[in-house]
Amino acid sequence: MKVLQAVNQRQKLLDFSIERGASRALWLPSSKVVVEERFASMCQSSPRCPSYGRAPGCPPHVMSPSSFRSVLNRYEWVLVFTRDVAADMLAGNGRVEVAKDIHEIAAATELAAVSFGFSQAQGIAAGSCKELFCPDDQACRVLQADQPCRFPDRARSSVSGLGVNVSALCTTLGWELCWQSYEGGRDVEMALMLGMVLTR
Numbered sequence: 001m002k003v004l005q006a007v008n009q010r011q012k013l014l015d016f017s018i019e020r021g022a023s024r025a026l027w028l029p030s031s032k033v034v035v036e037e038r039f040a041s042m043c044q045s046s047p048r049c050p051s052y053g054r055a056p057g058c059p060p061h062v063m064s065p066s067s068f069r070s071v072l073n074r075y076e077w078v079l080v081f082t083r084d085v086a087a088d089m090l091a092g093n094g095r096v097e098v099a100k101d102i103h104e105i106a107a108a109t110e111l112a113a114v115s116f117g118f119s120q121a122q123g124i125a126a127g128s129c130k131e132l133f134c135p136d137d138q139a140c141r142v143l144q145a146d147q148p149c150r151f152p153d154r155a156r157s158s159v160s161g162l163g164v165n166v167s168a169l170c171t172t173l174g175w176e177l178c179w180q181s182y183e184g185g186r187d188v189e190m191a192l193m194l195g196m197v198l199t200r
Helices: 002-019 037-041 065-070 089-091 092-113 129-134 141-145 166-173
Strands: 024-029 078-084 122-125 178-183 188-198
Touching: 002 078, 002 092, 002 141, 002 188, 024 166, 037 065, 037 178, 078 089, 078 092, 089 092, 089 188, 092 129, 092 188, 166 188
Parallel strands: none
Antiparallel strands: 024 078, 078 188, 122 188, 178 188
């Protein structure tokens, strides 16, 4: 009975993420998520990410990939979701808005997961919270002044900053990072950004 209830709750959570704006969502055993140090290291390699060192959810302030791997081992399932958009959106200014969506879906789904009984649910998302929610602030108040985050209900740690191999994750799920879609009488190159919610 408990197993059936958990399955039903996971389906409700998947449906919730779609209702909140995800294009697709699938459950995956946490053991299938590949975490590698090299992805977090890219944040500080040349050319260095402009968000490096500026957000609590990004390196070097976020937990290391090895620490995240240990955290992941304490979870059983991961809900992976995407926002599928035209690739040129991610190459331009639209990337920020899509990444905001990912953070907000991850945060809302995490909160819903807790209400469904997954008390230790944890959301992570694509992109730096500093860039997305506090771009005009000279510095992050959490890091500079040890003050509470102004957007705890929206901002989450960075997927790549934690070392998640997004390409391997998509391969496991049968998703393509980029693909062609026929819309409005023309071919459109599509791409995805993704977020995750860990549950026990």
